[in-house]
Amino acid sequence: MARSARLTAQAIAVAVVVGLLALLVWRVAHDGNKGISQALASGGHPSAPTFDLARLDGHGRFDLASLLGKRPIVLDFWASWCVPCIHESKRLEAARRVYGDRVSFLGVDTKDFSGDARRWQRTHGITYPSVHDGNGAVLAKWGGTPIPRIFFVDRRGKVVAELEAEEDLPRYLRLIAAS
């Protein structure tokens, strides 16, 4: 009896140690994962991960899956505390006037206070819709900070590029608009 109790206790102890070790390995492996951004950098064109988030304007929710496979999308991760985001979002707003009939523009306000974010949109004249990713979970799947991060998704729902240089914007817009 005492022997079987000791064996059970030892088995439990070993299981706990193995579980903690597995957790550590998983954590270390996922720490370096930069999501979509990393996949693009390795030459891949991954499928866009979907998300379902509350709209920043308070009018319900928005499910990215409703657009995927139907229209090309420009996805802009921004926040009201992010100074460079002002410049990039204004460029996207201008691009929307040209490509808005063929390409959908969607902002993802991330790790931000929604009241400040709405004020920021009004201040800078940003009119394309945004969703609120308060805890940054969606941003993490796409590559994490720093922001802004701007992704281009073609009509088939594949992420084809991330904006790295200013001059790439018209090129990638033409690319997805023609997809």
Added chain:
Amino acid sequence: MLVAALVAVPVAGASEKHPTLSELEGDVMCPVCGTTLDQSNSPAAEQIKRLIARRIAAGDTRTEIENTLVAEYGDAILAAPRKKGFGLLAWWLPIAGIVTAAVVVGAGAWRWSRAHEPELPDPGLDRALERRLDDELARFD
């Protein structure tokens, strides 16, 4: 200790009803830096500090401010898990672990010490000595 506890209760109450920015800065995380607000001057941290200052000026309690932050940024915005619901696990699990470990170590040490207690050899009496003792006793009868 009792005096300390009596002093701490009103202080905790004041902190709940009238929190200060410096108190909350140590309890709220900067969402992009991985540190508490008091350790960061990043734009994201500064934005949250301004938000907290506005809510304090508006008369919000500590809990109301924390609720506002959690609603916007999720639970991870708080440096320590809340002492209710699932968050309680984070507070009690380490204590339960320490108590369990102490019990296991104590029980193990007790068993080990008993198992290794030196057993005194039974000296007994050799046959010659036993016979002599019997003779001596017989003489007194």
